[in-house]
Amino acid sequence: MTSIAKLIDHTLLRPDATRADVLQLCDEAVRYGFFAVCVHPYFSAIAKEALFKSHVKVAAVIGFPLGMTLSAVKIYEAMQTVLNGADELDVVINTGLAKSGEWDAVKKEISDIVTATPEAVHKIIIETCYLTDDEKKKACKAVIEAGADYIKTSTGFGPSGAVIRDVQLIKTLTKGKPGIKAAGGIKTFAQAKALIEAGATRIGTSSGAAIMKEAPGEY
Known part of the structure; x- marks a missing residue:
């Protein structure tokens, strides 16, 4: 099994997060060898500067957490966030469009963001x-x-987060590509494993440091 640290996006998406919090997040990411940090767009430049000499990537969220922003705004946010240093974008779909069955519009928005950046x-948060299961398949x-x-399960701001059943369902549809990011409520090594x-x-989690402290040596 790949070292679990290499699969973790060390995440800080609290609305009260400070510059000092982001710098601590980056320090922990380097210390534990996490794949990426995940922050709000505003902090992408700060994270990029802090991680400049490391292999840790910078991920930032787009249209977060509700996904109901205008598509043009999401595209602009994505472009500006990349200019500010983000290597990866975690984009929330328009759930209202999905629940309305407007799948062509959902796909177009995602495609437009991918094309623009x-x-x-x-990583698209569904x-x-x-x-419903049928809607998950269509998403x-x-x-x-x-x-x-990537298909990402959750923002962590909804009524529930990543569950094994959903990851298994997504895996049957992706057959290895795109990747699957589980996020939301992952607080222990056992959950992540x-x-x-x-x-x-x-794995997207704000508990990366705690997970690594729990992890057996081989992980």
Whole structure:
């Protein structure tokens, strides 16, 4: 099994996060060897500067946490965030469009963001807690057809986060590509390990340091 640290996006998306908090996040990411930090767009430049001499990537959220921003605003936010140093973008779909069955519009928005920021890795948050299984399948289809790199389960701001059943469902649809990012409510090593075994190829968590302290030596 790949070192669990290499699968973790060390996350700080609290609304009261400070510059000092972001710098601490980056320090922990370097110390534990996490794959990326995940921050609000405003902090992407600060994180990029702090991580300049490391291998840790900078991920930032777009249209977060509700996804109901105008598509043009999401595209602009994505472009500016990449200019500010983000390597990866975690983009929330428009859940209202999804629940309305407007899948072509969902796909177009994702595709437009991918096209506008070709240098970035795109992780599309489908917010599984609001979707039926059929809607989850259609959301995954939209992400795949739009050319994004990852399907991400949750923002962590909904009524529930990542669950094994959803990761397993997504895995049956992706067949290895795009990747699967499990996020939301992952606080222990056991949770992270179970989600990886279910098919997650990336873990988003604000508890990365605690997870690594729990992890056995081989992880």
